[in-house]
Amino acid sequence: MEKIKTRFCSRCKKNIGKGEFYKTSSYCRSCHKISNQMGKVKRAMRAIDELVEKGIITINDTVSALSLYSSCESRINACLYKKEGYETVRCDWDTPLEFMTDIIVELPTMWTDWQVQTTLYETNKIKSEKPTIDRIDSFGDYTLSNIQMLSFADNSIKAKSKPCVVLVIKDLRLYDTIEFCSLKEMREKLIRKLGIPINATNVKVDTGLIQNLGNGYSCIFQSKNGVVPKSIEPRYKVVIDKKTIKYNIETNEDVEIIEQSQSVFNVGSLSFSI
DNA sequence: TGCTTATCGTGATGCCCAGG
């Protein structure tokens, strides 16, 4: 005789396989999920009611406020439970309500951005258009001065994009210094600005080497916080001219060169600070 | 026991980069 391994779910009132229950719950998994979601919405709605009552938002802001509440809650939890990558990140707020209130009251631009982005998301339901709470400085904490609204896509882009600087050399002279927020942006703009072929922009950063792009341009690419490996093999000559000059402040002119010297040394790689 | 809340894990997104 086989025992029927079922349990009664007190929510959907059905007998369901035991495996479909969590250890301590009297709800089956699917009911539990729904109950969880409803609980979250209830909490959010309580907070929103309070804000409406205080006149901080209107009832029309409900949809935006709901998503802001859950984002605030999510960020607080990430810091609280030290999720991977958040071990050292702090959050200035303890409750989602305090968090979102400060955003709405103290950061009106962010709140407006949030509402606009929410409307955009609600019309298309594309995940990458969802608004998220971004840390402006990704190494920093969740503080009033370090947060902004960013769409999910933009946040992902920021997460992996590498800010970099390019020194452009033409005719053996420094032609331009350009900053980019990512390598992708760097490639696109170099192609447009200098008219160089696309495969020439497939360069490596932080090599400490001058790379020829064609069209008469050469570049040095360096990323933010990038470390250039030291090379013993001499590749470039660094030439430093030193002069001691007697100078007339009144006439604003050089009077005479007292001493002049030049030092030259070899280096394997070139780097600069950003 | 029925339901809610706290805690922890997984998934979506899109860039970078190595390697064929």
Add this chain to the structure above:
DNA sequence: CCTGGGCATCACGATAAGCA
């Protein structure tokens, strides 16, 4: 030139624990 793994970001889902 293409592809797939790795990574950093955040939202969402699953499970354990708590409370009346």
